[in-house]
Amino acid sequence: MKNEHHYNTSIVWTGNRGTGTSSYRDYARSYDLTAPGKPLIAGAGISVIAYSDNAEGTMQLNPDGSGHFTSVTLHPQVTIATGHDLTQADALHHRAHELCFIANSVNFPVACEATTAHAANDSRDI
Template sequence: MSKSHRYEVSVTWTGNTGTGTSGYRDYSRAHDVTAAGKEPIAGSADPTFRGDPARWNPEELLLTALSQCHMLSFLHECARAKVVVTAYSDQPTGTMTTTADGSGSFDEVVLHPRVALADPSQAGLLDELHERAHKVCFIANSVNFPVRHEPRP
């Protein structure tokens, strides 16, 4: 049985410096991402595209969504398998290629999860649990590029 889930956010450009988009260099890429009951996320473009390096850019947020989804799916699979995780961290990396016409796309994202277990003798189960998590990750199933995971000790 399938269920439909709806999500809603608001993205508001805050970068009008007085002349709107009168020229490529005449406006800020600043924007706010909000959702009911949540703190706003300060967004911008990547600094390569005249963005503010102090703000989150869409490319970083895509990596974040993939990492979060894998982590949450992995923790769920561990709980189902009676594998007690005591710590988890990830430092995902992504490669994006732009083209001469200004478009671009991600080539791949690699997750680098580090996991600590209550019972280190269960470490042999982690590869299979990461694979299961990858298969059920909503976000990884929604992108058109490879998402790999290379666990780190």
């Protein structure tokens, strides 16, 4: 059918350190995500402990009763495991937002004002 779009992706676990999943600490949580014609995305192995978001949107109502959004701002709060790299987590979050299919498909700006923190309360706004 002409209006259908089909996507193929593959994910491969790359965290085998030689003994598979013989114990919880003997393997990594890393992976590679691929899609035909797209660059490989390497999973960064950052352990997310908690994630929440309080999004805000502004919608313009028209006199005829229709309406449309004029902006959306996301406020994700991400907690990662102590010892994991906040700078890397920040960079990954920014890159994910830049590549976001939904944010790149709508006709209004989508902003992302994220906060990343270690489980031990070491936080930063990104």
